Amino acid sequence: MGADRIEGEMGSIDAYESAKGRRYRVRWRDPEHQQREKRGFRTKREAEQYAATVEVAMMRGTYFEPSQSRVTVGELAIDWLANKEQALKPSSFSPIRIAWRVYVEPRWAATPIGAIRPSAVEKWIREVSLGKAVTVRVRPGNGGKPRSAGVVLRALGILAGILDVAVRDGRIPSNPARGASNLPRKATKKRRRYLTNEEVFRFAGRAPDDMRSVLILTLAYTGIRWGEAVALTVGDINLERGRLSIHQTATEVDGIIHVGPPKSWEARSVPFPAFLAPRLKALASGKKRSALLFPARAGGYLARPSTAQNGQSWWLTALRDAELEHLTPHDLKHTAASLAVSAGANVKALQRMLGHKSAAMTLDTYADLFEDDLGSVAERLNERVLSESGGELWIQRQVVQLDPQSSH
Incomplete structure (x- = not known):
C-alpha cells in the first residue's frame, strides 16, 4: 500500500478497500492537534484536492471541524452568558439575560450551530419584529405585539455574539447571524426636554420632604445618576471645595439593590453649586461619615421611584403638582448638562462631571446643546x-x- 500513500506536511492520503471498490481517505491534525480523517474519495485526485483545501484553511485561520458544528446554541450559550455576567454590571446584564430567556432560547437553544442558515435568521428577525416569533410569552400559532427595533436588535446581538465565539473556535466557517438584510431601524430619538432653573426649583419645591427636595436639586445640578446619588454618604461631601466624591452606585435590578463602582468603573469628583452647600450640610448634620445622605425612610438605600405613566409615586405626584411634563430621574442628568453648558462649561469639564468615558461620547450625546451654543460663540x-x-x-x-x- 506504500505506493498508494502520500505523506504531506499537513497530513496523508492513503487507499483502502471497501465494498464498492478502492477508495481514498485523508488524514490530518487539526489546530488542536487532534487526529482527523475523511474517507470515501473515489479517486486520489479528489482526495488531494480536499487535503489542499484543509491545508489552505488552516494556513488562513478559516479551518473548522464539521463534527464540532453539531454543538447547539444552548450549549455554547452557557459560557457566553457567564462571561457576560462577569464582565458587565448587573443592570447591564439583566436585559441580556431576559432577552436570551424570552426570545433567543425558545427558537435557537436546541439548534446545532452548523444547521443555522442566514435565511432562517432573517425569517426569525421578521417574526420577532411582527410579534409572531415563538417566545416564552407567545405560543405557536398565537400572535403577540410587534416588537421595537431595540428589542429585536438586542435578541439578534445575543445570537450573533454566541456564534462569533463558534467562529473563533473554528466550529463554523462564518457567522450566519451577521449581515442580515432586514435589520429594523431604530426610531429617531425624541428631542430631549431640558428643564430651566425655574422649573427645577418648582419641581423640587413640590417634593414631599426636604431630603427628596435636595435630592432633586442634586440630580439637576451635578448630573450624577440616581444610583450614584442614593449611594452618597456624609463622608462623600466636601463642603469647602464644593465637591461630591462619586465612588459607588446602588442600582436596583429585579428588585434587588446591587452596590458597586460607578458606570464608568472609575471614581470621580463632581462639583456642586454653592447654593446647595447649606442644604447638603443640613442633611448631613448629626450623622456619621458612613451614613447615607439620602436614605430610605426605613433605612437602607432609597428605591428609585416609579415613573410609569399615570403612576402614583412621590416623583410623579411632585411633577403633576409642579405642572411639568413627564420625566425620569435620568432626564435630570440631561438637564444638568444643559444648565452647565449654558453656564459656559466646556466639553471636557462636562465629560468629567457626567462620568463619560470620553469627550467624544459627551459630544455625541449632547450635540444639540453645543449646536445651540454656536450662535453665542459668534456673539462673544x-x-x-x-x-x-x-x-x-x-x-x-x-x-x-x-x-x-x-x-x-
Missing part, C-alpha cells in the same frame, strides 16, 4: 473685538479701505 467674539482698545475704530477703518464709497 464680536463683543471681545469691540471691547478691545480701538477695536471699533479699527473696524471702521477697514470698512473704509474695503469700500471707499462708505466714507461719503
Whole structure:
C-alpha cells in the first residue's frame, strides 16, 4: 500500500478497500492537534484536492471541524452568558439575560450551530419584529405585539455574539447571524426636554420632604445618576471645595439593590453649586461619615421611584403638582448638562462631571446643546473685538479701505 500513500506536511492520503471498490481517505491534525480523517474519495485526485483545501484553511485561520458544528446554541450559550455576567454590571446584564430567556432560547437553544442558515435568521428577525416569533410569552400559532427595533436588535446581538465565539473556535466557517438584510431601524430619538432653573426649583419645591427636595436639586445640578446619588454618604461631601466624591452606585435590578463602582468603573469628583452647600450640610448634620445622605425612610438605600405613566409615586405626584411634563430621574442628568453648558462649561469639564468615558461620547450625546451654543460663540467674539482698545475704530477703518464709497 506504500505506493498508494502520500505523506504531506499537513497530513496523508492513503487507499483502502471497501465494498464498492478502492477508495481514498485523508488524514490530518487539526489546530488542536487532534487526529482527523475523511474517507470515501473515489479517486486520489479528489482526495488531494480536499487535503489542499484543509491545508489552505488552516494556513488562513478559516479551518473548522464539521463534527464540532453539531454543538447547539444552548450549549455554547452557557459560557457566553457567564462571561457576560462577569464582565458587565448587573443592570447591564439583566436585559441580556431576559432577552436570551424570552426570545433567543425558545427558537435557537436546541439548534446545532452548523444547521443555522442566514435565511432562517432573517425569517426569525421578521417574526420577532411582527410579534409572531415563538417566545416564552407567545405560543405557536398565537400572535403577540410587534416588537421595537431595540428589542429585536438586542435578541439578534445575543445570537450573533454566541456564534462569533463558534467562529473563533473554528466550529463554523462564518457567522450566519451577521449581515442580515432586514435589520429594523431604530426610531429617531425624541428631542430631549431640558428643564430651566425655574422649573427645577418648582419641581423640587413640590417634593414631599426636604431630603427628596435636595435630592432633586442634586440630580439637576451635578448630573450624577440616581444610583450614584442614593449611594452618597456624609463622608462623600466636601463642603469647602464644593465637591461630591462619586465612588459607588446602588442600582436596583429585579428588585434587588446591587452596590458597586460607578458606570464608568472609575471614581470621580463632581462639583456642586454653592447654593446647595447649606442644604447638603443640613442633611448631613448629626450623622456619621458612613451614613447615607439620602436614605430610605426605613433605612437602607432609597428605591428609585416609579415613573410609569399615570403612576402614583412621590416623583410623579411632585411633577403633576409642579405642572411639568413627564420625566425620569435620568432626564435630570440631561438637564444638568444643559444648565452647565449654558453656564459656559466646556466639553471636557462636562465629560468629567457626567462620568463619560470620553469627550467624544459627551459630544455625541449632547450635540444639540453645543449646536445651540454656536450662535453665542459668534456673539462673544464680536463683543471681545469691540471691547478691545480701538477695536471699533479699527473696524471702521477697514470698512473704509474695503469700500471707499462708505466714507461719503
